[in-house]
Each structure stands twice: as C-alpha cells, then as structure tokens.
Amino acid sequence: MSKSGDDQVRYEPAAPKKEQGGAQKPASQKSRPLLEYSPVYLLVTIMLTLFTAEWLIMIILNMAPGIPQEWATLINALALTVVIFPVVYFFHYRPKVRDLAELKRVSLVLTESERRIRSVMEATNDSIIQINEKGLIVFWNRAAEALFGYTAKEIMNKKFLTLVTSPRYYVFFEKWFRNELDLVKKNHGDSMGQGQFEVFIKRKNEKVIPVEVSLSSVWLEDSLHTICMVRDITIRKKAFVALKESEKRFREALEKVCMVTAQVEANGKIMFCNDYFLRVTGWEKKDVLGRNLFALFIADKFHAALKKRLYESIAMRVEIKQMEQEIITRSGDCRLVMFNTTNLLDHKGRVIGVTIIGEDITERKKSEEIKKESNERLRKANEELQKAQTQLVRSEKLASLGHLAAGVAHEIRNPLNIISTSIQLLSMEERLSPETVKTSRIVMEQVKRASKITENLREFAREKKPEIIKMDLHDFLERTIALVEYEMSLENITVVRNFNSGPIYLLGDEDQLAQVFLNVIGNARDSMNEKQEEFSYDELQKRGWVGQLVIETIVNEHMAGVRFRDTGVGVTRETKEKIYDPFYTTKREGKGTGLGLAIAYGIIENHGGRIEIESDVGEGAEFSVFLPLATERNA
Incomplete structure (x- = not known):
C-alpha cells in the first residue's frame, strides 16, 4: 500500500x-x-x-x-x-x-x-487496522475512528502499541511479527498466521476499554503486514463480571441452604458441595472435591441405574425430578435423599454436568413407614371389629329366626299331615275322574314341597352340636364329589380336582360338612346351568366357554381351605352382601328356599371356620371354606 x-x-x-529458487x-x-x-x-x-x-x-x-x-x-x-x-x-x-x-x-x-x-472495509462494524512490518499504522477505517476517537490523519504512521495499555502485550506483538516474518521467509512469501486475544486499549479521551483483537498476517508490497480486527467487548465484560458475581452469590446461597447440594461433571467428578452435604455424609470438603460421586457415595448395586439416568439427562438435556436415592455416609450408614437436577452449561451452551439439590428424607421416611404400619394395624383391627359385629348381628338374627322357624314349622307341620292323609285317602277311591286324580297329584307334590321347607326350617332352628372327628379332607371330598359328578357330567359340567400335594387333616362333623360342600357344589351347578339356559351350549362353545368346577385345597397357616371356582353367571356386589341371609335367593321360584347358605354359614361358624366369596359378574364365582387343621394338640 x-x-x-x-x-x-x-x-x-x-x-x-516466489519460486523455490527465489526467482520471481x-x-x-x-x-x-x-x-x-x-x-x-x-x-x-x-x-x-x-x-x-x-x-x-x-x-x-x-x-x-x-x-x-x-x-x-x-x-x-x-x-x-x-x-x-x-x-x-x-x-x-x-x-x-x-x-x-x-x-x-x-x-x-x-x-x-x-x-x-x-468500501467493504470502511462499511464493516468492526475496527480494521493495518500495520506494516515496522509496527506503524498504514490503514484505519471509520469504525476504528469511532472506537478509538482518532481520525485516520491523526493516527497514520503512529505505533499501534501506543494504543495498548499493558506493557506485557508489547513483547507479544514483537514476538508475533518476528515469528510471522520468519514464517514468510521460510515459505517464500506464503503466510496465513492468525491470533486472537483480549487487551485493554486507551481511547483519545484517555478512557480505557476492553477489546478483542484478531490478528492475521498478509504479504503486501514485498513486506509483511498485519491486519487487526478490533472489537469493543465492554458489554460482554460487564455481562461476564455480572455472571461471576451472580455465580458467587449463587454459591454463597448454596453454601447456606439446608439442602444436600453438589455440582458434578458428566464423568461423575464432584466440582462443588455445600456444608450441609458434608454434615449429612460426615466427610470433609478436601476429601470430597475432585472425587467420583458414584465411587464415594453410591452403593455398587445402584451404580449402573444411576449412571444411565444421569447420562441420559445430560445427553437429552432434561432434568431429573424428585428421584429418591440412597447415599453412603463416611461411617457406612445409608441416608435416603430425594433430589432434583439442573444442567450446567459452558459458555457455548453445551451441557458439562449437573447441579444436584436434594433433601434428606431418611427420618421422614421412617415416620411414614411407622405411620403406614399403624394405619395398617388400625385398618385390620377395624375390619376385624366390623366382621365381628357383622357376625354378631347375623348370629342374633339367625337365633331369632331359628326360634321363629321352629314355631312356624311346628304349626305348619300338623296341617300338612292332615292334608297329606286326606289326599291319600281320596286317591284310594275307585270312582275318581281323571281331572280329580290329576288335581290330587298336584296337591300331593305341593304338600311334599311344603314339608321339605318345614324340615329345612326345623333343621335351621335346631342347634345341633357337631360331632367333631379327625378327617382326611381329600378322601372326604372325593366321597362327596362322587355323589353328584355323574349327573353334572350329563349337564356338560366337568369337575377338576386341584388338591394339595400332601394329605390334609382337619376336625369336623362329616354329615354337616357334607351338607355344606354339597350346597356350595349345587349352587355352582345351578349357576352354570343358568348360563347354558341363557345362551345355548353350542354358542357358549363357540365363545370358548367350558362348564367347569375347579375344587382346590390349600393350607394357610393353621387353617385348611377348600376353594370352589365355577364358570357360571357370577354374583353381583349387592348379592354378596345378602347371600348368607335366611330366605334370600336369586334362583327362580320353586328352585330354592334361600336357607342353604344360611345353614352352611352357621355350620362353618360352629366349626370355628369361615366362608368367603369372590366373583365377577358373567365370569363365575369362587367360594372358599376355611376350617381348623387337626394338630397333635387338638386331635
């Protein structure tokens, strides 16, 4: 230039x-x-x-x-x-x-x-300064005039270093020019050297401001020139200082907050932890900083899961919310911490780690566990109380109904005997019309039905003490099932035995327990037949339905259990609440009296056992009968 x-x-x-030989x-x-x-x-x-x-x-x-x-x-x-x-x-x-x-x-x-x-160099917003090999300014654009306050006429052929406030950059510039000159001579005129640094410069009004200087060398007029791009970074510096001050206040706040706080790099290295973190874990700061979080505080069995969760949060730039994790203290105890994380970013916006802020919830969890156990015990006690109250009400109801049933059965039985005798005498007459014979037969069937109801009432009212003997449950069930299995097979119902592998012995009255089991089997049988009447057997088969009664035996603590699970129509919630009430039945008229399960409930209660029912409407029902096991003490 x-x-x-x-x-x-x-x-x-x-x-x-120039060529290698130096020729131009x-x-x-x-x-x-x-x-x-x-x-x-x-x-x-x-x-x-x-x-x-x-x-x-x-x-x-x-x-x-x-x-x-x-x-x-x-x-x-x-x-x-x-x-x-x-x-x-x-x-x-x-x-x-x-x-x-x-x-x-x-x-x-x-x-x-x-x-x-x-035109381009004059129009750019960055200050562009050209310096010759002697360090003198030979070009100065309008942006440089605005930044430094000197016109091109005032600054031309002046030393660039006169604008720099720090003497240490004098050596830097001299070294730069010397290295670049050597490089150019070595490469025969080729050089694209570059450099960038921050420095304070002095404006014409004596004001000192920070700038960012980018240097690049170029070969012009048979000499080395340096192009300087100077950018005012005052606002950036102020923002940086404000950020540092904010970070300092943030660190001070983290130090004082009563939360477990730490900053961890992506590889698990601990960069910062507060005093509360040290108090909870029992360590000193010099023993924690620079150590690996997983190696020092996390049990081996949690390493893989926690590392995966942490690395995923960094890779996907998401934060962890309310995660509970056990940490190991210096003494070897475990503390439970519920923590959140926030991502740590560098100046380019890349995630370099996380800030962990958590709460020590060890004592709170213990209190919650104690409270939970107390509530569970209270709930069970309340259920037992309600159950006892229900049983007491049912027992009183059954007792009252028993006395009433005894009187009613006695009063009805005598008229029924008279009617039965009269019909039998009438049937012995030789000159009876066919209509009279038919009517006599119908009356006699109804008398028998009424007599059966009367007998059930007497049986319900009778307080017969069970004759307790030691029984083989599996043998007893086989004999009971044999009474009805053939008839059930004719009705497309299969009995499936799922007995416990070992023998089960219990104490009970065989006649009364046979009455209970037959009643439960009969109810399951009626339920499955009702389903076949509602839907044809062929249609049910297309749906994959199988008429099946599964009888399963189990041992539960000191009780023996027998479960009867059918594939019938099931029982509604309202029916389950009334199913043991006397005279309550869901069967059609003439099919049941509503006393079967009431009598069965009383028998099992007298044996010291219980009956339970579970059902889904349309899917079948499951009756479970539990009876005391026979032990050496009570046998």
Whole structure:
C-alpha cells in the first residue's frame, strides 16, 4: 500500500509469489528477445526476407533500365527497409504493445477490486487496522475512528502499541511479527498466521476499554503486514463480571441452604458441595472435591441405574425430578435423599454436568413407614371389629329366626299331615275322574314341597352340636364329589380336582360338612346351568366357554381351605352382601328356599371356620371354606 497526498491509504495488487529458487514469477507475458527464437526459424525468415527484397529490386530495375547506379542503390535500400520493418515489428514491437494493453486492463480490474475492498472495509462494524512490518499504522477505517476517537490523519504512521495499555502485550506483538516474518521467509512469501486475544486499549479521551483483537498476517508490497480486527467487548465484560458475581452469590446461597447440594461433571467428578452435604455424609470438603460421586457415595448395586439416568439427562438435556436415592455416609450408614437436577452449561451452551439439590428424607421416611404400619394395624383391627359385629348381628338374627322357624314349622307341620292323609285317602277311591286324580297329584307334590321347607326350617332352628372327628379332607371330598359328578357330567359340567400335594387333616362333623360342600357344589351347578339356559351350549362353545368346577385345597397357616371356582353367571356386589341371609335367593321360584347358605354359614361358624366369596359378574364365582387343621394338640 502507498500513501497519497491526502494521507489516505490506497491498496496495491499483491506481490507475486516466489519460486523455490527465489526467482520471481512475471506478472504478465513480456516480449521475447529476438535470439530466443529457433535458429532455423530465424535463418529461414531472413532468407525469405532477403529473397523478397531482391525480387522487388529486380522488378523495379527491369521496369526502369536506364536508372543510374546511385538511384538503384537507394531503391535497393528502401526495398530492404520496407520488407524488414514488418518483420521486426511482428517479432519485437507487437508483443510489447499487446503487453501494455493487458497491463492497462489488469490495472483497471485491480483498481475496481481495490475500490470494492476499501468500501467493504470502511462499511464493516468492526475496527480494521493495518500495520506494516515496522509496527506503524498504514490503514484505519471509520469504525476504528469511532472506537478509538482518532481520525485516520491523526493516527497514520503512529505505533499501534501506543494504543495498548499493558506493557506485557508489547513483547507479544514483537514476538508475533518476528515469528510471522520468519514464517514468510521460510515459505517464500506464503503466510496465513492468525491470533486472537483480549487487551485493554486507551481511547483519545484517555478512557480505557476492553477489546478483542484478531490478528492475521498478509504479504503486501514485498513486506509483511498485519491486519487487526478490533472489537469493543465492554458489554460482554460487564455481562461476564455480572455472571461471576451472580455465580458467587449463587454459591454463597448454596453454601447456606439446608439442602444436600453438589455440582458434578458428566464423568461423575464432584466440582462443588455445600456444608450441609458434608454434615449429612460426615466427610470433609478436601476429601470430597475432585472425587467420583458414584465411587464415594453410591452403593455398587445402584451404580449402573444411576449412571444411565444421569447420562441420559445430560445427553437429552432434561432434568431429573424428585428421584429418591440412597447415599453412603463416611461411617457406612445409608441416608435416603430425594433430589432434583439442573444442567450446567459452558459458555457455548453445551451441557458439562449437573447441579444436584436434594433433601434428606431418611427420618421422614421412617415416620411414614411407622405411620403406614399403624394405619395398617388400625385398618385390620377395624375390619376385624366390623366382621365381628357383622357376625354378631347375623348370629342374633339367625337365633331369632331359628326360634321363629321352629314355631312356624311346628304349626305348619300338623296341617300338612292332615292334608297329606286326606289326599291319600281320596286317591284310594275307585270312582275318581281323571281331572280329580290329576288335581290330587298336584296337591300331593305341593304338600311334599311344603314339608321339605318345614324340615329345612326345623333343621335351621335346631342347634345341633357337631360331632367333631379327625378327617382326611381329600378322601372326604372325593366321597362327596362322587355323589353328584355323574349327573353334572350329563349337564356338560366337568369337575377338576386341584388338591394339595400332601394329605390334609382337619376336625369336623362329616354329615354337616357334607351338607355344606354339597350346597356350595349345587349352587355352582345351578349357576352354570343358568348360563347354558341363557345362551345355548353350542354358542357358549363357540365363545370358548367350558362348564367347569375347579375344587382346590390349600393350607394357610393353621387353617385348611377348600376353594370352589365355577364358570357360571357370577354374583353381583349387592348379592354378596345378602347371600348368607335366611330366605334370600336369586334362583327362580320353586328352585330354592334361600336357607342353604344360611345353614352352611352357621355350620362353618360352629366349626370355628369361615366362608368367603369372590366373583365377577358373567365370569363365575369362587367360594372358599376355611376350617381348623387337626394338630397333635387338638386331635
């Protein structure tokens, strides 16, 4: 670059690069000396030129034979000149004219390129300063004038280092220029060295501001120049200071908060922990910082799961919320911490770790467990109380109904006997019409039904003490099932035995327990037959339905259990609440009296056992009968 009279800077085209031997490449094609052409080519050209000249002379002399010798010599010289001049022009002067035209064109192109580059550099918002090999400023754009306060005329050919406040950067610049110059010489003119740093500079008004300087070297005018891009970073510095101050306040707050707090890098290295964290774990800060979180505080069995969760939160940039984790203290005890995480970001917005903030909930969890156990005991006690109350009410109800049933059965039995006797005597008459015989048969069937109801009432009212003996439950069930299994098979119902592997012995009255089991089996049988009446057996088979009664035996603590699970219509919730009430039945008229399960409930209660029912409407029901096991003490 060269400086004009008005102290402005003008860009020149870059110097040509040098070859390995140090020779400079020509900027454009120059004219070739005459001797550079081939000798044969020159000899032929000269001979042709002379031949042409002699030929012209001979023509002229033949046209004028009386010309004097002096004139002939002059004509010969003129002819040689006319022929040789175009040859000399063609070989020597014409390339020079062409080179001059090319040089003018390139100069115009470079001038336009210089104008465009200068416009761009003047229009940019960043300050651009060009420094020559001696450290003097040779270019200064308008952004630099606004930043430093100096005009181009004031600052031109001044030392750039006079603008820098810190002396330590003097050495930096000198080293930079020296290294770049060595690099350029080594590479024969090629250099693209770059550097960037922050420094404080002094403006014209003596105000000191922080700037970011980017350096790049360029080879111009056979010398090394440095292009400086200077950017004001005052706002960035203030933001950085504010961020540091905010971080300091944040750290102080974390130190004082009564929460387990730590900052951990992505690899698990602990960068920060507060005093409360140290109090909970029993460690000192010097023993924790720089250590691995997982190795120091997490049990081996939790390593894989916690690492996976932590790495996923960092990779997916999500935060962990209310996660409970046991940590190991210095003494080896375990503390339960419920924590949240927030991601730690670097200046480029990349996640480099997490901040863990948690609460020690060990004591609270213990209190909750104690409260939960107390509530569970209270719930069970309340259920037992309600159950006892229900049983008491049911027992009193059954007792009252028993006395009433005994009286009713006695009063009804005598009239029924009279009616039965009268019908039998009437049937012995020989002159009875067919209608009378039919009516007598119907009356007799109804008398038998009424007698059966009366007998059930007497059985319900009778307080018969069970004759307790030691029984083999599996053998007893086999004998009971044999009474009804064949008839059930005719009704498309299969009995499936799922007995316990070992023998089960219990104490009970065989007759009364047979009555209970047959009643439960009969109810399951009626339920499955009702389903087959509602839907045809073929349709049920298409749906995959199987008429099946599964009888299972189990041992539960000191009780033996028998479960009867059917695939019938099931029992509704309202029915379950009333199913043991006397005279309550869901069967159609004439099919049941509603006393079967009431009597069964009383029998099992007298045996010291219980009956339970579970059911889903449309899917079947499950009755469970529990009876005391026979032990050496009570056998």
